[in-house]
Amino acid sequence: MLNQIGRICVKIAGRDAGKKCVIVDVLENNLVLIDGQTRRRKCNIMHLEPLNEMIELDKGASHEEVVKEFKKLGVEVKETKKKASADKPAKTRDVKAAQKTEAKKEKKKPSKDNTKKKKTK
Amino acid sequence: MPITKHRSRTLRKVYVKTPGGRTTTHFRKRKPASAKCSKCGAVLKGVPRERPYKMMTMAKTMKRPERPYGGVLCSRCMRVAIKEKARA
Numbered sequence: 001m002l003n004q005i006g007r008i009c010v011k012i013a014g015r016d017a018g019k020k021c022v023i024v025d026v027l028e029n030n031l032v033l034i035d036g037q038t039r040r041r042k043c044n045i046m047h048l049e050p051l052n053e054m055i056e057l058d059k060g061a062s063h064e065e066v067v068k069e070f071k072k073l074g075v076e077v078k079e080t081k082k083k084a085s086a087d088k089p090a091k092t093r094d095v096k097a098a099q100k101t102e103a104k105k106e107k108k109k110p111s112k113d114n115t116k117k118k119k120t121k
Numbered sequence: 122m123p124i125t126k127h128r129s130r131t132l133r134k135v136y137v138k139t140p141g142g143r144t145t146t147h148f149r150k151r152k153p154a155s156a157k158c159s160k161c162g163a164v165l166k167g168v169p170r171e172r173p174y175k176m177m178t179m180a181k182t183m184k185r186p187e188r189p190y191g192g193v194l195c196s197r198c199m200r201v202a203i204k205e206k207a208r209a
Contacts, residue, residue: 013200015188049208
């Protein structure tokens with residue numbers, strides 16, 4: 001069996017072409033789940049070149065287990081760091097600035113009133 | 122009769138429809154030859170055929186497919202090459 005769980009393959013199509021991967025699960029007639037140097041993803045068998053090497057893996061093994069087994073073989077897997085989701089910037093009210101603007105408004109208002117009053121007088 | 126400089130075929134003709142409804146001929150510089158696979162000579166898909174100044178303004182990802190040997194080999198030849206590499 002070429003398309004067994006644990007078979008090491010080389011991807012030959014797409015942006016992951018030329019990278020090594022392992023079959024983690026057999027999904028359908030022609031579809032398998034792969035993991036390793038490539039992204040963990042569904043893949044058509046026609047896009048894989050099976051190699052002679054095998055790994056002992058459980059069905060649906062996690063990415064960390066696959067990385068461990070790859071290290072034993074001497075195949076490096078680039079770890080992509082997940083970006084920590086940044087907190088939304090909380091709306092903080094600048095109290096001092098708000099007070100200043102309010103003070104300015106208050107100053108302006110009476111001045112206008114005064115002028116009007118003068119005119120009326 | 123077009124003016125003398127437009128009688129040679131150094132420039133290509135482009136028919137442009139004007140806002141008034143007329144179709145006029147504009148003369149533009151010719152485009153360079155399309156990119157070919159270095160192994161089999163097939164025309165490469167996903168590689169635009171534009172003059173260098175326009176290629177310079179384009180993003181790198183717009184100018185070739187995002188795979189190994191993208192913009193050099195066609196996908197079929199790339200598969201053969203990678204298979205040979207894996208089997209060796």
